[in-house]
Amino acid sequence: MRVLLTTWGSRGDVEPLAGLAVALRELGVGTRVCAPPDEDFVALLERAGVPLVPLGPTVRSVVAGPKPPGAEEAFELAPRLVAARFETLTAAAEGCDALLATGLLPAGAPDVAEKLGLPYVLACFHLLGLPSRHFPPGRRPGTPSSPDETDNRVLWRQDAERVQALYGPAVNSHRAAIGLPPVGNVRDQVFTDRPWLAADPLLCPSAGKTDLDVVQTGAWFLPDERPLPEGLEAFLDAGEPPVYVGFGSMAAYAPEGIARAAIEAARAHGRRIVLARGWAGLTPVDDGTDCFAVGEVNQQALFPRTAAVIHHGGAGTTTTAARAGAPQVVVPRVADQPHWAARVAELGIGAAHPDPAPTAESLSAALETALAPETAARARAVGREIRPDGAMVAAKLLVELAG
Known part of the structure; x- marks a missing residue:
């Protein structure tokens, strides 16, 4: 059995995947990890014994400027990442039995899984981006909501529209190229109805916090045995x-x-x-x-x-x-x-x-x-209350899903 894991984001998005890959290996499951090719992440995955399949540009090349990236940069990056996912994940998924994606909204990942007939999971490390009647969405590039709007249902619907404007054209263009019909709500397609939450239940309680059926596994730790300098x-x-x-x-x-x-x-x-x-x-x-x-x-x-x-x-x-x-x-x-x-x-x-x-x-x-x-x-x-076994919980769920 082999599982494809993918992310694009900071170290906080890459290291948990390495922890999950190690847990899967303990269960006898092979993995491929598609992630940004930053030197830090290559070294991190090498330490975990997991080779990195390069996905998209380095994160440092995007965020290391004198100012944080703005809306213009986001609208340039989104189609690049979608294209990279369609190309890289399609090749990397050969021989795999499931695909798990996380990090910056992985538009393109569920489409590849759909085309190849693989089970797909979206994992997140917090609840911020998941639709909820209890809190409004965070900021996202695109047309902002009216400051007078207070209905969270309306605000989340407008959030989906912003995601569609950001990723929809690229996703649907690539879907058409591989014979798939267009998607009208990329955000909800990526999230699915049952995303996984890789966060500790004490630090990030999820019950009743989102409208989705969240599966909380606990945080994914990569064991680190390196001595201090x-x-x-x-x-x-x-x-x-x-x-x-x-x-x-x-x-x-x-x-x-x-x-x-x-x-x-x-x-x-x-x-x-x-x-x-x-x-x-x-x-x-x-x-x-x-x-x-x-x-x-x-x-x-x-x-x-x-x-x-x-x-x-x-x-x-x-x-x-x-x-x-x-x-x-x-x-x-x-x-x-x-x-x-x-x-x-x-x-x-x-x-x-x-x-x-x-x-x-x-x-x-x-x-x-x-x-x-x-x-x-x-x-x-x-x-003493933080669960150490989140990665193994997720690994066993993935084996069940893929098998």
Whole structure:
């Protein structure tokens, strides 16, 4: 048995697929992973023993400019990704028994599955994009809804229209080329009536939150056995647990001056700092020996040895920090990040920074909450409740679906 897994997005979209691929391998199932060909992702999948089949352009080439991509870039990227999926997935699906897609709306993936007669699953890592009568859709390129419109049913219908304008022409053009009829609602075709939610039930409860019949598997972890760099080990051993600061794949989305603000905030509390460079290229502000800069690092090994984690609120970082029992300060910027920030605060395992433009003073105030003994105790308690088996749950479901 073989399963095709595909995504296009940040590390938070790629690493869970690697975790799922490892779980499938434990069940004797082969996998192919189609993902963006960024060097970071190639290395990540090699570490998992899963070769990467390149899909579309690199993510860094799209997001690493001086400004975040806008509507014009989105309307240029959408047909490129649709074309890449029709071409790449059709070839990669040879000999496969099912197709699972995730990441940036994978328009084209269900069409390939339909043409080849394969079972198709859409997996997501949060609830933000799933239609719901309880909350409005997030922002999307295209004609905006009226600010006076408050009916969520209307807003979600308009969201589907924006998706159709963004992806519909390319999808239907490629469908026609392979003898399939046009699709009038690409969004709902991609989502299906029964998407899978690869998020921890405690961090992201789903009951009654969406109009779809969500299958929640738990988060998909890629086991990481890599040792920490020797220099970092020595730094950790030389003093009290530091504050970790990292904004992952945010690149142009990272707050301006975040490195200086976070370092000054940590120092105000007498804490040392581990600064992750990430795609934003964060660097120390001086030669102080209390700040250690790292590149790609094993967060599963590092986070349990920190006093707090300051980050952007991506699903992966939030869940890894929660599982490690590390208090968090979440500075949300886009997409699902405000949800994770709010949930961290609601659970009492950290603080949600109220402003996307943090200062040393505002971060210091948030750190005061995160570093409080009661927050640390609560974070440790929640960490023991995070399910570690989400990838295996999903792998067994995929085997059942494909077999």
